[in-house]
Every structure is written in C-alpha cells, then in structure tokens.
Amino acid sequence: MSRYSKDWQQIALTIKDQAGWRCSKCRCQCLRPGDPTKHLTKSERTKITLTVHHHNRMPEDNRPENLIALCTSCHLSYHNRKQSNIPPGQLSFDF
Template identity: 40%
Template sequence: MPMDRKRYPANWNQIATQIKKKANWYCENCNRPCRKPKEDRFQFEDRIKPTPWADELYQEKYDEELGTVFLSKLTRFTLTVAHLNHTPEDCRPENLKALCSVCH
C-alpha cells in the first residue's frame, strides 16, 4: 500500500529518522541491521560483517541478460517506520516502530 503523504505531518522525515536512530538502524522485530542514509553497499557490508545477517546479504544472483552478479537481497535491508495502529496522523513515539521492509 503506497504512502499517502497528505496524512503524515510535515516533519515526518525527521520523526522517522529519530525512531530509526533510536533503534540503532536495526529492525525492532527481527533484529536485522539496515542501511543508514548515504551508507554505500561497502560501508554497510563492513558494518554487518560480525552479524549473522551478513550471510543473507551475500546471496548472489547472476543476471544473464545483464551479464553481471548482484546482491539480490540488499534492498531487504531498508529500515522503515511503522504506525502500530495504522494511523499515519498518530506519531506518538509509542505508536511508532522501526521495522525492516520485510517485517513491515
């Protein structure tokens, strides 16, 4: 379901960043480490090497059409912020949770 920006406060990006920082860029459900803004693939790989999630990141897939190998699961390491009561207008901290894209 796409995000209806009209239902979110003007400072939503700031609120969401605060929630993500508080969670230390880890999913609060499955404990998956997630990429920080402007963190490139190599910085992210270095940061998660000591975690069990590193193995999942390295599952490579060969794309015959493009003739290249890519990390097929990298996009699953994106942190989002969920409204627990599904009401975007309700941005109380107790209603917000940092979740990876898979858990969200």
C-alpha cells in the first residue's frame, strides 16, 4: 500500500505550479508538462525534471509548508544526506 495520498499527483502539480516550475534550491528552470523533450537525452530530461519533497520525510503529510519543489539533482541530494525515509534507489520519477 502506498503511503502517498490518492490525490498526490494533483498536490505535486500544484506545488510545482506555485514554484513556477523552478527548483526551490538551485533555481533551475525545469520541464513543464507538454514541453518538447525529443531533442533532449534521457539524462538531460532527468536533470531538469521537477519533483516534490516532503520536509519531514512523511509522504502522508501533504501540508503546503511540508512540501518543496526540487529538481532531480537537489531532491536526490536530500536523500543522499539521509534526510529522507526512502533510499535513493527507490525514488522514481515520471518522464
């Protein structure tokens, strides 16, 4: 059973929209839904994919103040510094 709420995709989309599709840490401009990506490699797409991180590492807690929009690199850095409940190898990103 997933620890994420059924409306997680919509919550995450809202957080990304509010961030202007920029990483809140490094300010990288990330891909928006519908942006052309055929000219990008998978690695390039991954680098500019925006994700949403839970500050308190609890996927059930979707209060806006607990959520932050991060590019893939910055999100993984939080997890690599053991600031997460999910090992980096278990993270998945939609492309």
